[in-house]
Amino acid sequence: MLNHLLTTNELKVEEIYQILTEAQHFADGMKWSPEVQMFSANLFFEASTRTKSSFEVAERRLGLKVIPFEVQTSSVQKGETLYDTVKTLESIGVNTVVIRHGQDRYFDELVGKINIPIINGGDGCGHHPTQSLLDLLTIYQEFGTFTGLKIAIIGDIRHSRVARSNADTLTRLGAEVIFSGPIEWFDHHSLSAARFRPIDEAIVEADVVMLLRVQHERHQKKGSYTAADYHSQFGLTLEREKMMKPDSIIMHPAPVNRNVEISDSLVECKRSRIFKQMENGVFVRMAVLKRSLESLKGVYGNETTYSERQLHSI
């Protein structure tokens, strides 16, 4: 039974805690690599710096050999299907693939037919499970629990790959999620996942202020704001930051539009965990890759160093 990672919704609460614990071990210095030489490939059909680079680092830290794949110089240009591309990589000996693709649930046509684990690096407006998991790790490191936390997710929930799945998952883990942002960007479906609050109330209540990126490319016609308008009405301004609770933190999946979602000078302020999230991304991806590779028949790994410190209270 292959351990793909497709969505966080499909992960049981105990599986989430297992991945977070393993990720924290990696953060604490644990090393692991498969006993035999293994290969991975990263198929990014959409632009990415952070996610792709983060997987590239994670893979090399696990001792994997990474086979380069660039969409624009691949046979996808000759009309090859995603299935045939992945099956080809499987045939030549690639042991796991990470895929980012613009189509929602692109993986439905692969699962059950491909014999290597698939790790979803983002699909359409749907899911981005390693982003969700790194958000969870960052919150857990801060508070040692999810129970009773208030998480405000602010921005374009409808087009966000992570907002709804984060909301679902955080709720399952015992947190309370609040949505905020331009009300006209919300539809019935997105509002069903959490209650809506105006930004100035959301900011005051939240333990975690999770800002979403304004995707300019999706808002060019109606309901669009200038950068300055968005910032003053829905952004984390210097004034709003002062209204935040003591010990509350700021998160953002990045890339940040400085002075739109968040004031330039807050990006690296004391409350900000934005670059911490990126650090954690590598550890979460190492844990997810290890989990996938271990689900392949006959794969064993060497844990060569081990730190005793564990994720608190698990």
Next chain:
Amino acid sequence: MLNHLLTTNELKVEEIYQILTEAQHFADGMKWSPEVQMFSANLFFEASTRTKSSFEVAERRLGLKVIPFEVQTSSVQKGETLYDTVKTLESIGVNTVVIRHGQDRYFDELVGKINIPIINGGDGCGHHPTQSLLDLLTIYQEFGTFTGLKIAIIGDIRHSRVARSNADTLTRLGAEVIFSGPIEWFDHHSLSAARFRPIDEAIVEADVVMLLRVQHERHQKKGSYTAADYHSQFGLTLEREKMMKPDSIIMHPAPVNRNVEISDSLVECKRSRIFKQMENGVFVRMAVLKRSLESLKGVYGNETTYSERQLHSI
């Protein structure tokens, strides 16, 4: 004396058997790597998933360090010649280059002037020797001989990189080659290499049905077929597959146009060796790279594991 690999025509029969034997050893688990750190680079001036990825895996299995090269971000954009590009890579310490290039016999301007072995990953409509060799390995694994086999090559022989050189080589090895496909796609030259048979006769006679990819980009004006027309007239339909001899096999260099050259449901049928060909591609490329590197002065390798099983009857 450098062992380039430029065309299969230049390989003697005994050299072909040597490469296939070595490839089979790799398939059986042999490991080999050069004693000192060595570098390769893959210069693909045309799109490719399979060939490029296959070389990337083969190189890493031999312990080579692969220097990335992307045409669109190279000095080729500033008008640098192929010779100067390859000479540059030689100067900075690259020990072998794999090249795919749109120009027929691009390597003629390099051989004799470059001091590192060149492996042809496909030139113009000319040659694609590692594809030929992986076809040969796949056939040999199946039948244990080439003598007396009937091989039907079906499709656009004239524009195929492998059809004519496969036909020459298979004939030299003792097999009989039959051509089929749209007769108007054949010219005098291509017909001189083998006899032509209508598809329904070719299919019935053949031990190996080798389908060629329809290169849509080359047939947009005259002599073009719709996908459905091509499939019903010249494709491997479900009906035609039933006419094939017992124990005969299906091959295709891929990427496949599903329901054009071959019915979608036959791509992974019991007779199909299409994904087996891709597997074999890695072993053939390992053998070819080893052969080239060993021709460099002072290069020795370590054979660290060895399987006793040999390619039958060689």
Next chain:
Amino acid sequence: MLNHLLTTNELKVEEIYQILTEAQHFADGMKWSPEVQMFSANLFFEASTRTKSSFEVAERRLGLKVIPFEVQTSSVQKGETLYDTVKTLESIGVNTVVIRHGQDRYFDELVGKINIPIINGGDGCGHHPTQSLLDLLTIYQEFGTFTGLKIAIIGDIRHSRVARSNADTLTRLGAEVIFSGPIEWFDHHSLSAARFRPIDEAIVEADVVMLLRVQHERHQKKGSYTAADYHSQFGLTLEREKMMKPDSIIMHPAPVNRNVEISDSLVECKRSRIFKQMENGVFVRMAVLKRSLESLKGVYGNETTYSERQLHSI
């Protein structure tokens, strides 16, 4: 205190000699690699074969893991700033970055805010310090000194990344620099760095004839020459080569426009050090990377082999 490498102007004479000595050690077979796994990334916002490949080889020779970065598939496409891109790479564990960027002094916005060393692979029309250093190493290997040498730099000084900084540095090291080329391509500023001589006088005087690439893309309107005109008026023709002093050498940063800056048949003539420069580029970059990595807190390396031969007279 991080050892960036931004410009040669900022390097003291003793630092230049330190880098050249270390580079010569690498040329003589010294090996060095950091004790722990370290990561680099090469951010090339402009086309390059030589410089990028040379860094790729140098990094692997030092045992670094190289994280691939392609501008056209990165979040730079979503408008991410250079600072945020580099900070991201720092956050995910990259230990040093090499950057080539079209903007003059792009690094001014990074230094002091980024906690990993930056190695300038070329900025705008400004600097290209590893090119300068490899030029210096090549000259030093030839003559064992800089004192009293006459170096003629010929071509488009104004648009050259290396000409002016080479001129400054060579002068500081005790050499005399002469400029030549189309007088209308010189401005007051470039002429202040060295005296100008007509080409036929410069060639006769020089110990080193350093040709610059004609950057066709920058000379399409005024002051432009046909290739043949440039060659006969300002290029190194067969006739001019015969006028050169005994033991004088020819250099060019490449890519060469054959039969423009230099006659085709002189590119690999006995006097030419053009491909030697490329070889030296790898050793210089190894030295520069080692210097940068050693400036990171807690980084130690293993020198596993060592050649006794030293750069003469240092």
